[in-house]
Amino acid sequence: MKTHEQNLISELLDAAKAAGADGADATLARGEGNSVDIRLGKVEAAERSEDYDVGMRVFVGQRTASISTSQLDSENIKQLAERAVAMAKLAPEDPYVRLANLDELASEIPELDMYDATETSVETLTERAKQAEDAALSHKGITNSDGASASYGVVNVLIATSNGFSASYKRSSSGVSAVVIAEQDGQMERDYDYSAAVFAEDLDAPDAIGHSAATRTLSRLGASKPNTGQFPVIYDQRVSSSIVSTLAGAINGAAIARGTSFLKDSLGQQIASKGLNFIDDPLRPRGMGSRLFDGEGLPVSRRLMVEDGVLTGWFLDLASAAKLDMTPTGNARRSMGGAPSPSASNFYLENGSLSRAAMIADIKEGFLVTEMMGSSVDMITGDYSRGAGGFWIVDGAITGPVTEATIAGNLKDMLMAITTANDIDMRDSIAAPSLRIDGMMVAGS
Incomplete structure (x- = not known):
């Protein structure tokens, strides 16, 4: 059974054909994630994001046009395809643009460790950010914080072509960062440290990030x-x-x-x-x-x-x-x-x-x-x-x-x-x- 994303991208390709395209490809990216920003121990922002974006490229002979949208109802998809085909008909011919031939397309999609399925809660992200900032502020000479943040996100990417290719992958990412300020003789310095990884377990420890941010900042004085x-x-x-x-x-x-x-x-x-x-x-x-x-x-x-x-x-x-x-x-x-x-x-x-x-x-x-x-x-x-x-x-x-x-x-x-x-x-x-x-x-x- 097709997923919602597969049905959506099939609808895009069908709409392109109905609008008069000789060929088309489409890309869908569905992203979701959580992020927390804190400063001086207080949460300044806690956000949850979810978004769909799709892009379509159509071919009319050797002419092509690309268009994108985040409005995914059937009527808008139909209008999107019609606009793309109209744009392509007005574009100059390009002898180098084409879809991949069938024998060029990927026939076997490898398995790859690139998705951390354990979604990180806002509470956990908040604790990571606080640990990083607390560690940085514990250093003598650090006078202020520009904030600390922690995030977790996932993007699901699907690409399909009108000549039969369709495949997807999902990738996650996590991050922690801290930025702090020091002052000496009226001179202020700011520095940071961060850690980013596909899997949260591969991140540096939040307190280590904070200590490093403080050490870097203090070393810049003078x-x-x-x-x-x-x-x-x-x-x-x-x-x-x-x-x-x-x-x-x-x-x-x-x-x-x-x-x-x-x-x-x-x-x-x-x-x-x-x-x-x-x-x-x-x-x-x-x-x-x-x-x-x-x-x-x-x-x-x-x-x-x-x-x-x-x-x-x-x-x-x-x-x-x-x-x-x-x-x-x-x-x-x-x-x-x-x-x-x-x-x-x-x-x-x-x-x-x-x-x-x-x-x-x-x-x-x-x-x-x-x-x-x-x-x-x-x-x-x-x-x-x-x-x-x-x-x-x-x-x-x-x-x-x-x-x-x-x-x-x-x-x-x-x-x-x-x-x-x-x-x-x-x-x-x-x-x-x-x-x-x-x-x-x-x-x-």
């Missing part, structure tokens, strides 16, 4: 601007994933097809330090970015995108693969109101063998970055500039906090100068261990 010059820069594990995320954008097939990536001519070439492996794994158990099929119904697989520093492939959906005359790789991601686009899933830089302390030990003078602000990254040239804060390193030891710094370089040079630590957190969908990059330009005082 910050000054760093020296200006070329120095080794350590990206703390907390911020190192930004480099991985930037690489994901640079090897996105849509950017390659447009010619807007600094790596567009680098396939098969050494783009990173020897020994570095960048991996995309949609089938990782309990992965935040895990999925059983892609946004166009294609099967997914673990891919070694950069092997021993050599770039081996692009993230491709059907359209970008066609533009590049390549085979799609099952990397399409859907948004409700738009066409699919290539995307990473669980994308990470493999762990190294050094501890972060060992990576710092031989630095005569350098910068440990724990916070990043703003971004000026030119994806065409690779020029890179970010605001940063953290700690100054002298003779292999952390000497004090720094703020209002800018770090700059070029991503081509940066990728070739990476050394990795061994402290990756695999709960994140985009992840990396702490990284050392020598020769970065640091601007401060």
